[in-house]
Amino acid sequence: MSFGGPQWPQQGPGQQPYGQGNGQGQGNGQGQGNGQGQEGYPGQGYPGQQAPQQNQWQQPSQPYPQAPQQPGPFPGPPVPPGPQPDGTPDWGALADASNARTRRKRRLMIGGGAVAALAVGAVVATAIVATNKSNDEAKNGGTSATGPAAPSDTTTPSPTFSSVAPLPPPNPRDYISDAKKDTAPLSAEGLFPGKKLTMSGRVYLKGATASTTNCAAVTVGGLGSALANNGCTRVLRATYVKDGVAVTVGVAVFPTEKQATQAKKQATGGIATLGGAGVADFCHATVCLRRTNAIGRYVYLTQAGFQNGRKVTSGDQAVFQTSGDLGTFAFNQIYARGKSQASAAARAPGE
Secondary structure, eight states, X not given: OBOXXXXXXXXXXXXXXXXOOEEEEEOSSSOEEEEEBOTTSTTOBOOOOOOOOOOSOOOOSSOOOOOOOOOSSSOOSOOOSSOOTTSOOOHHHHHHHHHHHHHHHHHHHHHHHHHHHHHHHHHHHHHHHHHHHHHHHHHTTOOBTXXXXXXXXXXSOOOXXXXXXXXXXXXXXXXXXXXXXXXXXXXXXXXXXXXXXXXXXXXXXXXXXXXXXXXXXXXXXXXXXXXXXXXXXXXXXXXXXXXXXXXXXXXXXXXXXXXXXXXXXXXXXXXXXXXXXXXXXXXXXXXXXXXXXXXXXXEEEEEEEETTOOOOOTTOHHHHHHHXXXXXXXXXXXXHHHHHHHHHHHHOTTO
């Protein structure tokens, strides 16, 4: 019997059309005008006809009085400021007062401008001081409140990536399929380490282990010739027991995957059980469960039965489970061997 190993936009509210607008136009003068607002622009009316405006400046009804002329070739005494005896204004005094007011306003404007210039100069000076302070901090390695300034050097080359795709990682199966690559040490204790084995919470105690280059000598039935005819170089064995059920697991080694596959197809019989180390001989002159499978250049086999010699039937699930657990363990150990060698090759591609 063969067994298999462990082999992915609402339109918003419509715009209401603009209605008729009404506006009042206020004229300059006594009249008022009414205008009809233009369609589509509410509240803006055109002003109506305006009343005629009055002239704001009127010519005096009488000409300005002239000062009396002084008789004789020499002028008389100066006329004091203020109204003259005949009620005529003192036009010279009024002109002098107007000139004085103009000069006073000019002086005030010049003085205000000077004050404003001084204020602007103070602001500019403050800004310059602040700028110089900031520059000093930058030169001395000062940092801002948010951390050091970003480097301004834009000449640093950007990272480049090769356009050539990297090689794929090595396949563990390649290393367990060819003896020229599968060069790691191989022994019974290395393949079946420790004193016990735990599979899915089930604990198996290990018995004896063995290794031989005489492949046919550790077989039952026609398995020996199938191994020998396909170039078997070694057979490694170990025995495990649990709750009165014993199983011997064997691993036969071949030079190539093709040879191992051929041996599996030709195999009849099974691996001979291995007693010792506290485990009595079993599966003699009785019915036991035999299984054979292969991976890479390895053929792994199990033979399981009751330690007391009782025949195994199809209802003895404990025997089938034990055989399955040890077959899975052998598969995992062989694959782990290939994975370890592939990882080592990936770390040292030049070797």
